[in-house]
Amino acid sequence: MSRVGIAGLWHETNTYSSRVAGRQQFEEFELLSGEAIVDHHRGTRSVVGGFLDACSHELAPTVTAGAWPAGPAPPEVAEELLGRLHEGLAAAGPLDGLLLNLHGAMVAEGHPDMEGDILAVVRETAGELPVAAVLDLHGNPSTDLAARCEVLLAYDTYPHVDMWERGAEAARLLEAMLDGRRLRTHAAKLPLLSSPLAQETSREPMLGLLELARRGSGRPGIARVSLLPGFPYSDVDRAGFSVLVVADEGADREARMVLEELAAAVEARAGEFAVSRPGPAEAVRRAATAPARPVVLADVADNIGGGSAGDGTAILAELLVQEVEGAVVLLTDATVARRAAELGIGATVAAEVGGRTDRLHGAPVPVEGVVEAVSDGRYRTSGTWMTGREFCMGTTAVLRCGGVRLVIMERATPPFHREQLTCVGIDPAACSVIAVKGAVAWRAAYGDVAAGAIEVDTPGVCPVNPHVLPRATTPMRVAG
Numbered sequence: 001m002s003r004v005g006i007a008g009l010w011h012e013t014n015t016y017s018s019r020v021a022g023r024q025q026f027e028e029f030e031l032l033s034g035e036a037i038v039d040h041h042r043g044t045r046s047v048v049g050g051f052l053d054a055c056s057h058e059l060a061p062t063v064t065a066g067a068w069p070a071g072p073a074p075p076e077v078a079e080e081l082l083g084r085l086h087e088g089l090a091a092a093g094p095l096d097g098l099l100l101n102l103h104g105a106m107v108a109e110g111h112p113d114m115e116g117d118i119l120a121v122v123r124e125t126a127g128e129l130p131v132a133a134v135l136d137l138h139g140n141p142s143t144d145l146a147a148r149c150e151v152l153l154a155y156d157t158y159p160h161v162d163m164w165e166r167g168a169e170a171a172r173l174l175e176a177m178l179d180g181r182r183l184r185t186h187a188a189k190l191p192l193l194s195s196p197l198a199q200e201t202s203r204e205p206m207l208g209l210l211e212l213a214r215r216g217s218g219r220p221g222i223a224r225v226s227l228l229p230g231f232p233y234s235d236v237d238r239a240g241f242s243v244l245v246v247a248d249e250g251a252d253r254e255a256r257m258v259l260e261e262l263a264a265a266v267e268a269r270a271g272e273f274a275v276s277r278p279g280p281a282e283a284v285r286r287a288a289t290a291p292a293r294p295v296v297l298a299d300v301a302d303n304i305g306g307g308s309a310g311d312g313t314a315i316l317a318e319l320l321v322q323e324v325e326g327a328v329v330l331l332t333d334a335t336v337a338r339r340a341a342e343l344g345i346g347a348t349v350a351a352e353v354g355g356r357t358d359r360l361h362g363a364p365v366p367v368e369g370v371v372e373a374v375s376d377g378r379y380r381t382s383g384t385w386m387t388g389r390e391f392c393m394g395t396t397a398v399l400r401c402g403g404v405r406l407v408i409m410e411r412a413t414p415p416f417h418r419e420q421l422t423c424v425g426i427d428p429a430a431c432s433v434i435a436v437k438g439a440v441a442w443r444a445a446y447g448d449v450a451a452g453a454i455e456v457d458t459p460g461v462c463p464v465n466p467h468v469l470p471r472a473t474t475p476m477r478v479a480g
Contacts, residue, residue: 011066012106015107019308037063050168057097062089068414082121101167116142134167140236140239153224156210158200158440159200161384173224185244185245190241190266193239194232195275195464197275216258222245227241227243227266243259287432295452297315297433298440302462310332312355316406320404326431327431329407330421335356336351337397339351345371353406369406373425377395379420385416415442420445
């Protein structure tokens with residue numbers, strides 16, 4: 001039986017965000033070593049959960065770390081994380097293979113290609129063993145990263161509901177390599193920066209492109225084809241649309257053909273990735289008069305899952321002005337959340353909420369309301385995103401301001417789980433409007449109860465049109 005290492009370092013970095021991915025953020029989300037990794041992920045639908053369930057060899061869990069999307073990590077945090085990876089791999093002893101859980105769009109100060117640096121540490125510490133790595137569909141993998149991984153594949157879904165499946169697939173491909181199959185990853189890059197709203201995989205153009213990728217996976221010598229529309233809110237030259245092909249050694253010609261065909265298909269449909277959406281005032285008017293409820297208002301530019309702070313006020317301000325009854329808004333404001341919790345249920349709170357991180361997402365909004373619920377913000381999700389894992393919003397309070405209820409979180413937590421509302425006593429199906437800090441992934445939480453949805457062109461660091469953001473770099477186009 002072979003010894004297979006497990007490691008991971010996951011972060012989606014918005015280089016325009018002022019919310020830093022510090023050490024505390026990794027401690028709050030995941031910073032584990034050894035058997036604690038198994039205890040944390042066993043029985044969950046995470047990528048590492050898929051590694052654990054599908055690999056039949058002796059497992060050597062080393063180090064895993066992750067944080068919610070945010071701005072770049074400080075250099076000392078990046079060095080600490082890379083150092084932990086080196087120490088964990090060194091302590092594990094000789095390994096025959098390695099399973100890696102990565103994102104593909106991680107950036108830290110001084111490390112514009114963190115995943116490439118991670119693979120450099122792997123090779124320096126563990127040697128030339130076979131590596132199978134899983135990326136997020138929003139990864140921006142460099143051709144250097146692809147060259148360093150025998151197997152590099154990505155999620156097929158957005159919202160991301162196939163994490164476990166991709167972890168299991170990577171484990172099976174690694175086992176095939178341990179049994180003698182020789183694989184390598186080929187990559188193509190296109191300079192297409194697209195809004196996440198155009199990347200939803202159940203709709204065109206991604207739906208048709210993924211079908212072409214599946215056909216490519218069935219060709220002789222091709223083990224896996226992945227399409228990554230990428231993360232547009234990152235000012236690095238590796239941003240853009242990526243095509244990854246895992247193929248047998250000796251099948252280079254077939255792999256190049258698949259790369260070229262898929263790259264041409266993406267180019268041909270590039271215009272379909274352009275989107276436009278209504279502003280806050282029009283979106284709220286539409287939601288208020290919608291014949292069926294609830295209507296989800298997606299605050300796209302304040303997408304916590306894209307690295308924003310989650311304290312944007314554009315939609316909240318309009319809901320209050322237009323006096324929309326039965327609306328609920330999820331918002332990050334640690335100061336007000338803690339104050340409401342201290343005052344307790346039934347207390348009246350007058351405060352300015354939101355707009356604290358920067359002035360890119362709207363000014364603070366004055367509110368006065370009654371505290372309806374207080375929670376520690378902990379919940380275990382039964383939904384489709386990392387099913388079974390526990391998450392924490394920190395101190396969380398529900399403040400009723402006229403017809404609008406504010407769910408005020410201490411920690412910016414993406415709207416991936418319905419439990420964010422149910423854990424504070426709110427039934428999403430009974431709301432008229434649900435305002436979420438996200439673009440598409442909220443559908444994993446509320447897609448089955450939403451009677452309608454309006455994606456809103458709000459101000460912020462995750463704009464509907466990513467081309468409005470200033471760029472100092474040019475996305476790559478080089479095929480590897």
